[in-house]
Amino acid sequence: MSSAPVVPRPVTPVPTTPQERRPVQPAGDSVRNWRLRHRIAHGAAWAAGIFVIAVTASIMGFMAWKGLHYLNPSLIWQRPTPGLAQGDTGGIRDPLIGTLLATFIGTLFAAPLGIATAVWVGEYGKPAKLARAIESAIEMVAGMPNIVLAIFGLAIFQLPFFSFLSFKAQGGGVYGRSFIAAGLIMSLIAIPLIYTATREGLAQLPAKLREGSWALGKTKICTIRTVLLPQIRPNIATGIVLGMGRIVGDTAIVVVLLGAALQIDPVGDTPGLNVLRGGGSTLTTYVYAASPAGEGNAPQKAYAAAFLLLLIVVFLNALVGWIGRRTKNSEITQ
Amino acid sequence: MSNVITTAIARVREPWSDRQATVLLGAVACFVLVLIGAMIIFIVHAAWPSLSANGLGIFTGGHDVDKQLGSMLVTGQHPPKSAYHLNAWPYVYATILIAGVAVLGGLVIAVFASVFIVEFAPERVRRVLVPTVRLLAAVPSVVFGLIGILVLVPFIDHDLLSTKRQESVTHLVQLDGTGVMVSIIVLAIMVTPLMIALTVEALRAIPHGWKEGAAALGANRWEAIWGVSVRAARPAIISAAVLAASRALGEAVMLSMISGSRGWSPNPLDGLTYLFEPLRPLAAAIVENVDGLNAPAVKSSIYVFATILLFSSLLLSIGSYLARLPLRRQGVRV
Numbered sequence: 001m002s003s004a005p006v007v008p009r010p011v012t013p014v015p016t017t018p019q020e021r022r023p024v025q026p027a028g029d030s031v032r033n034w035r036l037r038h039r040i041a042h043g044a045a046w047a048a049g050i051f052v053i054a055v056t057a058s059i060m061g062f063m064a065w066k067g068l069h070y071l072n073p074s075l076i077w078q079r080p081t082p083g084l085a086q087g088d089t090g091g092i093r094d095p096l097i098g099t100l101l102a103t104f105i106g107t108l109f110a111a112p113l114g115i116a117t118a119v120w121v122g123e124y125g126k127p128a129k130l131a132r133a134i135e136s137a138i139e140m141v142a143g144m145p146n147i148v149l150a151i152f153g154l155a156i157f158q159l160p161f162f163s164f165l166s167f168k169a170q171g172g173g174v175y176g177r178s179f180i181a182a183g184l185i186m187s188l189i190a191i192p193l194i195y196t197a198t199r200e201g202l203a204q205l206p207a208k209l210r211e212g213s214w215a216l217g218k219t220k221i222c223t224i225r226t227v228l229l230p231q232i233r234p235n236i237a238t239g240i241v242l243g244m245g246r247i248v249g250d251t252a253i254v255v256v257l258l259g260a261a262l263q264i265d266p267v268g269d270t271p272g273l274n275v276l277r278g279g280g281s282t283l284t285t286y287v288y289a290a291s292p293a294g295e296g297n298a299p300q301k302a303y304a305a306a307f308l309l310l311l312i313v314v315f316l317n318a319l320v321g322w323i324g325r326r327t328k329n330s331e332i333t334q
Numbered sequence: 335m336s337n338v339i340t341t342a343i344a345r346v347r348e349p350w351s352d353r354q355a356t357v358l359l360g361a362v363a364c365f366v367l368v369l370i371g372a373m374i375i376f377i378v379h380a381a382w383p384s385l386s387a388n389g390l391g392i393f394t395g396g397h398d399v400d401k402q403l404g405s406m407l408v409t410g411q412h413p414p415k416s417a418y419h420l421n422a423w424p425y426v427y428a429t430i431l432i433a434g435v436a437v438l439g440g441l442v443i444a445v446f447a448s449v450f451i452v453e454f455a456p457e458r459v460r461r462v463l464v465p466t467v468r469l470l471a472a473v474p475s476v477v478f479g480l481i482g483i484l485v486l487v488p489f490i491d492h493d494l495l496s497t498k499r500q501e502s503v504t505h506l507v508q509l510d511g512t513g514v515m516v517s518i519i520v521l522a523i524m525v526t527p528l529m530i531a532l533t534v535e536a537l538r539a540i541p542h543g544w545k546e547g548a549a550a551l552g553a554n555r556w557e558a559i560w561g562v563s564v565r566a567a568r569p570a571i572i573s574a575a576v577l578a579a580s581r582a583l584g585e586a587v588m589l590s591m592i593s594g595s596r597g598w599s600p601n602p603l604d605g606l607t608y609l610f611e612p613l614r615p616l617a618a619a620i621v622e623n624v625d626g627l628n629a630p631a632v633k634s635s636i637y638v639f640a641t642i643l644l645f646s647s648l649l650l651s652i653g654s655y656l657a658r659l660p661l662r663r664q665g666v667r668v
Contacts, residue, residue, distance in 0.1 A: 029554050038556040041446075045454055048446035049463055052530070055523060056470045059481065113362060120359035130364075137366040140651045143577060145584015147617045148377070148647065151640045154627070155376040173628075188369070221355035249474030251587040252617070256624050284476045284587075291480050293591040299484055306477045313472050321465060 060310070067307020070300045076308075080262040080286065082295075089298045092305050094263045095286035098179070099248060099312070101275070102258075102282055105183025106190055106247040111240055113187065114194030115229075122202040123224055142192035150256035153185035157257070166277055167267045175259075178267070180276045182257040186250060190243025197239025201232030238323050245316040248309070251284040258285065283309045377644055381637035383630070387418035392638060395423035399597040400614075403623060406631035413631045420635050424597040426642065428613035431514070431600070432589065433582035436521035437529075441575050443522075444529035445564065451530070452537045453559045471527035479588035482520045487511040487592060495610055503607060512594035515609040520592060521585060525578040532577065536570030537563050539666050569661045576654040580647050586617035593618055616643055 031042055078091025117134065125131035157165055158176035166178040205228060213223040229236075259265070259279030266274035281289070283305050288294050290302035350358075378385070385392075399422050409417035451463055491511030500509045540563045548558040564571070594612020597619070602608050614622075616639045626632035 029549075034554055034556060038554065041560065042454065042556055045446045045450040048443050049450035049455060049459065051443065052447050052470065052526070053463055053466050056466045059473065059477075060469075062481065062485070063477065113365065116359050116362040117366065120356075120363040124356050124359065130360075134363050134366055136651070136655065137370050139655065140370055140648055141366060143580040143651045143654070144373075144647050145580070145586070145617060145643050147584055147586040147620050148373075148640050148643050151620060151624075151636065152373045152377055154624075155380050155637070156372070191366075219349070219352045221350050221352050224355075225350075245472050249472065249476075251474070251476045252584075252621060255587060255621055284474055287476045287480055288587055288591070291591060292483055293479070302480055302484075306480050309474055310477060313474060314469065317465075317469055317472050320468075 063303070063307050063310050066303040067310070070304040071307055072304075075301070075304055080281070082262060089290070089301060092283065092286055092301065092308070095281045095283045095305060096308065098254075098258070098264060098280040098282040099284070099309075101179055101280075102183050102186055102254065103244050103247045105179060105276075106186035107240060107244055109184060109187035110190035110194055110243055111236075114191045114239065114243075115198050115236060117191070118195045118198035118202065119224055119229075122199050123220065123228070138192050138195050141188060144188075145252075146189060146250055147252040147256070149185050149188055150253040153181060153253070153257050157181040164277075166279075177257050177259040177279050178277045179258065179280060182253055185253050185257055186247045189246050189250060189253070190240075193242040193246065194236070194239035197235045197242070198232065201235030202228060204235075205231055234323050234326060238320055241316050241319050241323065245313055245320075248312055248316065249284065251288055254282045254285045255288065258282070262286070262289065283312075373644065377637055377640050381634055381641045384418045384420060384634035384638045385641070387415050388420050388638075392420055392422050392642075393426060394421050395427075395599060397421045399424050403597075403619075403626070403632060403635060406635065407626050407629050409629060409631050411630060413629075417631045418634060420638065422616075422635075422639070424599045425614055425616045425619050425639065427599050428593070429583055429615040429617070431613070432517045432521055432593070432615055433579055433585075435518050436582050437525060437575055437579045439518070440522040440526035440529055440578065441571075444526050444533055444574070445571060447526075447530050448533035448537055449559055449564065451534050452563070453555060467527045467530050470523075471531060473524075475524060475585060475588040476591075478520050478524050479591035482516055482588070482592035483512075486516050486520065490516060490610070499607055499610070503604075503611075507596065507598055507611060509607075509610045509612070510594070511610070512592050513610050513612045514600050517589055517593045517613070520588065521582055524585070524588070525582050528581060529571075529574045529578045532574035533567070533571050536567040536574070536661075536666075539570075540566050541666070566666075567661070569657050569659070570666075573654040573657040576650050576657060580650040580654075583615075583646055583650075584617050584643055585615075586621045589615050590618035590621050595622060 031039060034042070075091040076096065077093055079093050080095065081090040117138070121131045121134055154176050156162065156176075157178075158174045160168075160174055162176070162181075163174045165180050166175040168174055209227055209231065210223055213227045214220075218226070258281065261279045262281050264275060264280040265278045267278040268274045287302045287306045287309065290298040290305065292299065397419075399420065402420055406413070406417060447463075447467075451460060451467075455463060488511060495509060495511060503509065537559075544566060545558045545562050548562045549555075553561065593614055595614050595618060596612040597614050598612055600608050600611035600613055604611065620636050620639050620643075623632055623636055627636065
């Protein structure tokens with residue numbers, strides 16, 4: 001949603017985009033003179049708007065109230081342990097690390113793929129039919145349920161060829177669940193967002209930028225790398241942060257592709273790599289497992305973990321808004 | 335080793351030729367196409383034993399599908415063809431029911447809220463509402479599930495559901511507050527922000543001149559926005575609803591927490607009890623049975639569910655694209 005407080009500008013002779021132009025209103029058109037039907041509909045619009053604010057505020061307020069009540073430093077620091085009573089179940093250190101790790105891996109793969117695809121479709125895009133097919137395919141991936149992606153990932157990573165990503169069970173079957181497997185599939189839910197942001201950014205750039213660079217004798221790819229991409233850095237950053245938000249909030253992929261362990265569970269001896277090949281949990285699966293729907297039944301800890309999760313999401317959201325405001329002030333897009 | 339890496343980095347940093355760049359970026363871009371193809375192949379391949387054993391019988395009911403899945407667990411590594419027997423209609427019905435009603439209900443709120451945002455909200459309210467919608471859209475689904483299972487479900491169980499009603503169906507199914515009503519409410523709250531975001535974008539993309547024309551002909555503000563903007567943006571609104579439906583179909587973990595997880599077809603003829611009956615959508619069935627993957631019959635059944643979701647999501651993607659075509663033809667970018 002692009003929306004934005006209208007920034008007063010000293011001189012605006014000709015409005016450039018439709019958003020910046022305020023629509024002309026008929027004089028003397030007051031809600032009081034409307035027909036009853038229109039007044040009811042007008043009231044419904046207000047009600048819907050207030051309702052959305054109220055729902056969000058109550059969700060956030062409730063989670064903050066519960067979360068602040070139950071969240072404490074020792075909870076964040078302790079490792080989770082399986083236990084019957086809520087007091088024995090430890091803390092949420094491993095899920096927190098798991099969330100950060102999965103987000104990092106997912107973004108690491110998604111960013112280059114999303115940007116490269118967007119650059120090719122936006123700047124090269126020949127043959128045109130192939131470009132259009134790729135665009136539709138991205139839309140399809142964007143609409144694909146996470147659970148389908150997850151179960152597809154399991155089918156892929158259980159192939160014997162991919163045993164190096166997890167481990168081989170005694171019977172010869174490949175386990176197929178690990179941080180690297182989950183991260184790879186999670187990158188798929190971030191790719192469409194990064195792609196769209198990059199593509200929109202490229203489309204917004206004025207033609208004079210490219211033409212100027214070409215006139216100086218730069219090749220197309222050189223123009224992209226030294227002129228276009230640096231200009232749309234804020235767009236790319238927005239896309240990446242949005243993608244991170246999706247990855248942080250995902251549960252289905254983690255449940256399927258990270259195994260059911262609460263603690264980070266290294267596989268093999270190579271430091272670093274063993275964590276990537278092993279399973280674990282993230283905040284989302286921790287909430288799921290600690291809720292009455294899971295085995296843990298530790299609602300207080302679920303509230304605390306969910307609150308932490310919300311904090312991360314709110315932070316990422318604020319980051320997107322901040323980047324967006326900075327973009328508005330850059331000279332090139334105006 | 336480090337020498338190799340430095341040379342590799344140096345080679346990437348030196349100017350690329352346009353030809354190299356086209357081929358390289360194009361190859362990366364084609365990855366998405368390969369991905370879609372691989373998804374269809376792998377998922378249908380894994381589902382094939384069950385598909386070939388059941389045919390369209392999967393979409394029939396009449397048996398307890400939960401029990402069928404349970405008995406598949408013990409059919410061994412080489413199950414006979416009869417072990418694949420699956421009548422998954424209750425899951426399919428639950429998926430369509432929950433997603434359909436949630437999207438239709440959310441759509442009404444979304445359209446009114448979008449009209450409010452675009453046309454009627456005072457600047458100060460808009461400044462709160464727009465980030466609010468963005469935030470609500472980013473709330474992880476597991477948080478909705480947690481609030482559902484810890485707040486709404488106990489409320490329904492204790493305050494709305496009478497013991498008499500519970501006893502009236504106790505020989506058939508347990509009512510415990512989870513089920514149709516809470517699933518629809520929470521899912522609607524989850525998909526509405528997405529629809530609001532897309533609808534607002536579409537309403538903003540409608541050229542101002544169209545609305546001003548209506549105003550010039552004597553329409554008041556409501557008639558102008560409802561009769562012209564909303565009418566013109568109808569394809570985009572439908573496309574938003576279709577995308578939201580795709581999101582709703584695939585929601586797995588949240589619905590597994592609050593839907594009751596029982597392969598039961600709620601019957602509208604039961605009157606009000608209908609609202610409290612448990613059910614289990616396809617995506618939730620996948621998440622909950624993922625531990626049974628070692629049994630080939632269960633695995634194949636799970637991939638059948640994934641196949642149904644995969645193809646519905648692909649069809650919805652195409653549907654959303656087709657719905658937007660008329661607007662694109664008129665030059666509105668949505």
